[in-house]
Amino acid sequence: MVLAFLAIGCNxxxxxxxxxxxxxxxxxxxxxxxxxQSWVSLLQQRIDTNELGFRVVNASVSGETTxxxxxxxxxxxxxxxxxxxVLELGGNDGLRGYPINKxxxxxxxxxxxxxxxxxxxxxxxxxxxxxxxxxxxxxxEASFHEVASxxxxxxxxxLLDGVTTDRELIQRDGIHPTAEAQxxxxxxxxxxxxxxxxxxxx
Numbered sequence: 050m051v052l053a054f055l056a057i058g059c060n061x062x063x064x065x066x067x068x069x070x071x072x073x074x075x076x077x078x079x080x081x082x083x084x085x086q087s088w089v090s091l092l093q094q095r096i097d098t099n100e101l102g103f104r105v106v107n108a109s110v111s112g113e114t115t116x117x118x119x120x121x122x123x124x125x126x127x128x129x130x131x132x133x134x135v136l137e138l139g140g141n142d143g144l145r146g147y148p149i150n151k152x153x154x155x156x157x158x159x160x161x162x163x164x165x166x167x168x169x170x171x172x173x174x175x176x177x178x179x180x181x182x183x184x185x186x187x188x189x190e191a192s193f194h195e196v197a198s199x200x201x202x203x204x205x206x207x208l209l210d211g212v213t214t215d216r217e218l219i220q221r222d223g224i225h226p227t228a229e230a231q232x233x234x235x236x237x238x239x240x241x242x243x244x245x246x247x248x249x250x251x
Contacts, residue, residue, distance in 0.1 A: 066104040067249065068129045069096070069242075072122060072159075073137030073173070075111035076208060076234075080225045088234035095239060101246050106131070114141045115155030122159050126166045132249050134163040135242070137173040137208060143189045144177070153192040160200045169245060170202040173238075175209075205241050208234055 071077050071089045079087030084107075093105040108125050110117065118138045126134075136159055142152045156172070163170045174193035177186045190206075197204035209226065218230035226234060 064104070066102055067132035069103050069105045069133045069135065069246070070125065070129055070131035070168070071105065071107050071109055071135045071137065072118065072125065073109040073135070074113040074141055075109070075225060076140065077107065077109035077135075077137050078111045079107075079109075079231075080111050083228075086228040086231055088231040088238065091231055091235045092238065092242070095235065096246070099243075101250060103132070103246060103249075109137070112141060113138060114145075114147070115139055115152055115159070116142075119155050119158050119162075122162050126163065126168070130166075131163075131168045133171065133242075133245060134168045135171045135173065135238075136160065136163065139189075139193065140175040143175060143181070146181070146185070149185070149188045149192055152189070153196060156192065156196045157199070160196055160202060164200065164202070169249060170200070171242060171245060172197045172200075172202055172204050173208050174204060174206045176207055203241060203245060205238065208237055 069092070071092075077087070077089050079089065084090060087107070089105060089107045089109070096103050096105065106129050108121075108129070110121075115138050136156070138159070139152055139156060160170055160172060172193060174190065176190055179186060181189075193204060193206065218227050218233070219225065
């Protein structure tokens with residue numbers, strides 16, 4: 050398990066900026082590449098370019114499950130007091146065939162914890178390969194929609210859209226996007242997160 054706990058571009062001035070907390074797994078931790086190549090680091094660059102005045106903190110852990118996230122999130126919220134939480138977990142649960150109801154309950158708990166802390170939430174969904182069976186795959190994907198609908202939070206259904214169809218953008222493990230794919234991941238996130246940041250700007 051690799052922890053990517055990084056306040057990107059943090060200095061005395063930026064430490065006073067409201068925080069965007071990215072709380073995910075290896076997809077957001079920048080697995081297999083330098084941290085500055087990850088889509089989360091590119092998000093900070095895009096925020097700075099648009100002079101939006103937010104500081105991105107990457108609290109993503111490679112190999113993390115929703116159960117681990119439930120345990121870690123409360124202290125992470127207390128430490129960083131984020132204005133926005135980008136919740137990107139569940140992929141590892143699905144790949145391990147964890148019970149759908151448990152995944153859904155954990156997503157609910159993390160979403161609730163972030164909202165009760167006063168943060169806005171962006172929930173990022175995942176999809177599974179078809180070999181996991183139609184019933185399980187459908188229920189897994191639906192769990193993200195259910196949680197987002199119940200909590201009335203924004204949902205990006207699938208972060209890797211447009212990447213997994215091109216094998217050249219996936220690392221040799223067949224799972225993780227390459228460094229070259231990170232800009233595409235940012236383009237998936239940006240149209241959703243930009244309006245959220247605009248609404249949160251003091």
